[in-house]
Amino acid sequence: MISARDMTPAELAALLHFHADAGVEWLVEDEPVDRVAEFSAERAARNVRAPAAVAMAQAQTVQTTSGRTRPDTPPPLRGPAPSALPAIPDEHAVTEARFAAESARSLTELKTALEGFAGCNLKTSARSTIFAAGDPSSRIMVIGPMPSADDDREGVAFSGRAGLLLDRMLGSIGLKRESILISTVIPWRPPGDRPPSVPEVAICRPFIERQVELAEPKAVLLFGNLTARFFFNETGTIHALRGQWRDIACGNHAVPAIATLHPQELLTAPASKALAWRDLQAFAHRLAEG
Structure with a gap:
């Protein structure tokens, strides 16, 4: 195996890009490291050092004329420990999000x-x-669930392999990414691609609903479980919610929307492409009707 020390900067950069494209997010050592043993050793060392530190502090005290001891330097004033900015309570964050979006x-x-x-x-x-x-101005909108690692890295919704498949899906019904409006329900990628929590979804809701309201699309194509459940206010799977036209309420507007499988799901289950094709045809037919 070639060592990193033997590679040129250009080769290292190419290797890092390859890992990023492959979805690698963590770097590990060549040899296994027992972190549990390291922690135990550090804790044992702290226990040994603690008595010595106390003895040193006691040795630094001096006798006063009254026979009492005082430290050479006054003790620091006690106060609240520094911390990060306080978190905004969920209900207040939702109110702030709604105000910012409506403004x-x-x-x-x-x-x-x-x-x-x-x-x-x-x-x-x-x-x-x-x-x-x-x-x-196309008045056609596509909405996905949340950013993937590729989306977060590129700053664009539906990036990477899923994005390439989306481009082919749109092309099959005569659409291009640049000619429509594409967004996501959640604007920020959750750590580790975990599902967003209920409070997180509630905080993000005013922003995506306002996007739909301001864009005034004549039809919306929804991709994935989270997106369909979010707009349809149901808990079924995408297989139960797909292929059905429903009106979604965004502000004072009711917009017709249809849900289908996310491109990433089609990459892992290619047999479902036939279902997605039916949904795309239904979407194209609705657009042709005006």
């Missing part, structure tokens, strides 16, 4: 409001904020 009068203003919003903990671990991209 925006255009998609540009809404994007600025979302990028400046700090009430959702998902933002602290994400690299990118995913917002609606494309052509709003």
Whole structure:
């Protein structure tokens, strides 16, 4: 095996890009390391050092004229330990998100409001904020669930292999990514691609609903379990919710929407592509009707 020490900077950069494209997020050592044993050794060392530290502190005291001892230097004032910025309670964060979203009068203003919003903990671990991209004038909107690792790295919804498949799916019904509007329910990637919590979804809801309201699409194509459940307010799987036209309420607008399987699901279960093709045909037929 070639060692990293024997590689040129260009070769190392290429290798890192290859790992990133393959979905690698953590680097490990060549040899296994027993972290449990390391921790036990560090704790034992701290226990040995503690009595010595106490003895040293006692040796630094001096006798006063009254026979009492005092330290050479006054003790530091005690106060609250420094901590990170306090978390905003969920109900207050939802209120702030709703106010920020409703105050925006255009998609540009809404994007600025979302990028400046700090009430959702998902933002602290994400690299990118995913917002609606494309052509709003098309009045055609595609919405996915949450950013993937590829999306977070590229700053664009539906990136990587799933994005390439989405492009082919849209092309099969005569659409292009650049000619429609594409967004996600959750604007920030949850750590480790875990599902967002109920409070996190509630905090993000005003922003995606306002995106739909401002874009005023004539039809919306929803991808994946989370997206369908979010807009349809149901708990079924995508196989139970797909292929059915329903009106979704966003602000004062009711928009027709249909759900289908996410491209990532089709990559892992290619046999389901026939179902997605039916949904795409239904979407194209609705667009042709105007």
